[in-house]
Amino acid sequence: MNNFVMEPERRLEIKEKYDAVVVGGGIAGISAAIAAARGGAKTLLIEREFSLGGLATLGLVTIYLPLCDGKGRQVSFGIAEELFRLSIKYGAEANYPEIWLSDHTVEERAKGQRFEVRYDANVFAILCEQRLKEEGVDILYGTSVCSCDVKNGRINALIVENKSGRYAIEAGAVVDATGDADICAFSGEETALYAPKNILAAWYYAVEGGTNKLHMHGFAEGSNEDVKLLSQRRFGGIDGNEISEMVQMAHNEILTEFLKKGGVSEEHSLSSIAGIPQLRMTRRLAGSCEMTTEKEGESIGTSVGVISNWKKRGPVYEVPFECLYGKKVKNLITAGRCISVSDEMWDISRVIPCCAVTGEAAGTAAAMTDDFSALEVKSLQSRLSAAGVKLHI
Ligand SMILES: Cc1cc2nc3c(=O)[nH]c(=O)nc-3n(C[C@H](O)[C@H](O)[C@H](O)COP(=O)(O)OP(=O)(O)OC[C@H]3O[C@@H](n4cnc5c(N)ncnc54)[C@H](O)[C@@H]3O)c2cc1C
Known part of the structure; x- marks a missing residue:
């Protein structure tokens, strides 16, 4: 018996054409789409779910971690502060x-x-959607990018699937804001996996005594010495079966934990569980440059923004433009939790404010070029500065 089938070759209609296509509507994708549209690009944002925000809303991660260095100074500005x-x-x-x-x-x-602050996930998601519409961004919900048509080292078109079936969207520049570097992987760009893999997380909201409370069940490893693992099993996050099992384990954990405080009543209800898998680090771009913690506090000539360390007060880092694009696919740039970073930096750069910083840089660049390694960084920096981004510490 063969363990494969041949998919019949078929012609796909190119239904749309955009200057910039942002894949993924999390914080990174929202920021990239706003920046690309403000830069004058005809911009499309493609999102698999039916709401914006990704982990920051559907994932119930409702803590906008710090824009400051912990020593009293704000370091991340621009769209990171706007959002x-x-x-x-x-x-x-x-x-x-x-x-x-x-x-x-x-x-x-x-x-x-x-x-930093804790916000309402649903209100924030709707406000982001409104902001994108005000900026002229087209949003395509319920759509997964599942393949890429690559010609001469460029993505010519993204192959998508949604209720209408399978078709193609032509793109000038493409921003991979999928969190998992899906577009890098589909287009043949080099990627790297997070070897330690993810612990099980099961954050949820429950109404208790009339108050809607966030339960951070399965807190981040290393952030607090008292963190107890919910399971010894770890999850890579890019295998469909494994993700499904992880989500079912999280659901069981949530129900068990919720029921410890009693059954369902008007005063006690399980108000929200995550609509997308709570995975922190999965797959990322392996670019020609990797952002590392060793460059803490250093001035970087090609910086496109500044981020801080959510884990401790003090350290700040400039983000080099080169850690956003890869070695092979000219018109592809990344943003958010799948940029090119070392493992230690990954755990710092993956959080909401940093995703907004890299999203704004990627989107601004996507409105300027369809060949990122050839872009003159000084002109990108001028645009970012004019938009209120602080480039250096
Ligand atoms: C349990 C947990 C707790 C956390 N706690 C905090 C916290 O307290 N504060 C904080 O700041 N950060 C926290 N984080 C990290 C932070 O929430 C995320 O890393 C950040 O929001 C990621 O943003 P992103 O836009 O890069 O990716 P994501 O939020 O993952 O967004 C990616 C989007 O792309 C879509 N997508 C993916 N693949 C495709 C595809 N092929 N086609 C179309 N669409 C696709 C997804 O549906 C999703 O909407 C936490 C993360 C986890 C898992």
């Missing part, structure tokens, strides 16, 4: 950053809460 403010336009769920949104000295801020 932060948007997330709490109608109020914060918790940890309102009073000290940052009113007049205070660096010393006062250094001693107080970092520039």
Whole structure:
């Protein structure tokens, strides 16, 4: 018996054509799409689910980690700050950053809460959708990019599947904001896997005594010494069967944990479980440059933004443009949790504010070129500076 089938060759209709196509509507994709549209590109954002935000909304990760260095100074600006403010336009769920949104000295801020907040996932998702529409971005929901047509080292078209079937979308520049470097893998770009693999996470919301509470069940490893693993099993995150098993394990964990506080009533209900798998680091671009923690505090000539370390106060890093694009596919750039980084830096750069910083850089570049390694970085930097991004520490 053969263990394969031959898919019949077929002609796919090219239904649309865009200057910039952003794949993935998480924080990185939202930021990239806004920046590309502001740069004048006819922009499409393709998202597999039916809402924006990715892990930051559907994944119930509702803590916008710090825009500051932990020593009282803001380091991430531009769209990272714009989305932060948007997330709490109608109020914060918790940890309102009073000290940052009113007049205070660096010393006062250094001693107080970092520039972070907890927001309402659903309100934020809808506000992001509205912001993209205001910027003129087309959104295509319920659509997975499942393959790429690559010619002469460029993605000519993205092959998508949705309710209409399978068809092609022609793209000038492509931003891989899938979180898992799907487009890098589909187009033959070099990628790397996260060897330690992911622990089981099972974050959920439950109404308890009239209050809707976030339960961070399965907290990040290394962030707190008391973290107890929910399972000894680890997950790579790019195998369909494995992800399905992981999600079912998380569901069982959530129900068991929820029921410890009693059955369902008006005062006690399981209000939200994640709609997408809670995976932190899976597959990333293996670019010609890797961002590393060794460059902490260093000035980088090709910097496209500054990020901080959510785990500890002090360290800040400039993001080199070269860690966003690869060696093989000229018109492909990455953003968010799948950029080219070392393992240690991955755990720092994967969080919401950093995804917004790399998203803005990738989207701005996508409006300027369809050959990223040939782009003059100085002109990209001028555009980013004009948009309010801080490039150097
Ligand atoms: C359990 C957990 C807790 C975390 N806690 C925090 C926290 O407290 N604060 C914080 O700042 N960060 C936290 N993070 C990290 C952070 O949430 C994410 O790393 C960040 O939001 C990733 O953004 P992204 O846009 O790069 O990717 P994602 O949010 O993963 O978005 C990718 C999007 O692309 C879509 N997509 C994927 N593949 C395709 C495809 N082939 N075609 C079409 N669409 C596709 C997905 O549906 C998704 O919407 C946590 C992560 C986890 C898992």
